[in-house]
Amino acid sequence: MLADWQYKGLGADADRLEKLGIPVVVVDYNAQTVERHVASTLVFGEITGHQARAREIADLYKTTIENVHKRIAAAGKPKPRVYVEFGNKGPSEYSFTYGKNMWGSMIDLAQGDNIAAPFVQWWGPINPEQVLASNPQVVLIAGTESTKVPGSLLIGEGWQNLEAIKDKRLYGVYQGASRSITDFAAIQYLAKVFYPELFGDIDPEGNYKAFYRKYLSVTPECTFFTGL
Known part of the structure; x- marks a missing residue:
């Protein structure tokens, strides 16, 4: 395979x-x-x-x-501007963002406007000044189970002025919930944070765990999606 x-x-x-x-x-x-x-x-x-x-x-x-x-x-609403970063390096250094793949593709499926798309083809860091200039309305930090870098989901300097931070639209997402059949739940979560008024009845994390209970031999016990 x-x-x-x-x-x-x-x-x-x-x-x-x-x-x-x-x-x-x-x-x-x-x-x-x-x-x-x-x-x-x-x-x-x-x-x-x-x-x-x-x-x-x-x-x-x-x-x-x-x-x-x-x-x-x-609903006919405009797409929110979204920035996603792989939070593996902590707040002192910008890490990868995504253009066409992984979270970039999932932002597209959830009908968000990925601010990195014009500047990053697949994945890679984006100029910090471009993040500030694009002023995302939603910020997503993707993390893993690794504890090598303390505080790896913290945000970087200067972000306090971003619209996303002022409106408390900073979210943490599980890096592993992408590029598999289970990413339907992650896409639900992205859609819910992009358009909260449209998906109040949807429980993405509950759906993620329910999929494991029904179709797999283990049930994950943790928090996979979170926000301010």
Whole structure:
């Protein structure tokens, strides 16, 4: 089982594996589109013999994103300006932000206006002055389980003047809740913080944990989404 980028990187080695009788199956959650998420999940169903279960999960993902888009389209509200940063370096240094992939793609799916998109193609740091000039209305800091850098979800100097901070729209999101079928819950959360009046009845973290309870062998116990 390979991701699309891994398969492409193998080149002729993939042919060698197949000649040895080792089937090569490619899935592509990294593309972060509804179509690829659905197709990849159905592939898992085929190779495990659990087609009905895979279809149920794929339909859950598809209908969740469709519901997000339908509500936002019906409201006709302008997209909020959003800045996301991987909070692995603490408040003393700007870390990666995202353009087309990971949280950048998820901001797009949740109908936000990613301020980094014109300046960062995939991922990388953005000029701090550009963050201040773009004045995001929502700030997201993505964190992991790592405790190597104390206070890694704290914000950087100068941000007290940003509209997002003045309005207490600073949020922490779990870095691991991206690029998988479970990122439907993260997209729900982004949509809820972008358009809080439209998604008051949605519990993204509850949905995230419920997915694990229903479809997986472990249930995560922690806080995966939080805000001021």
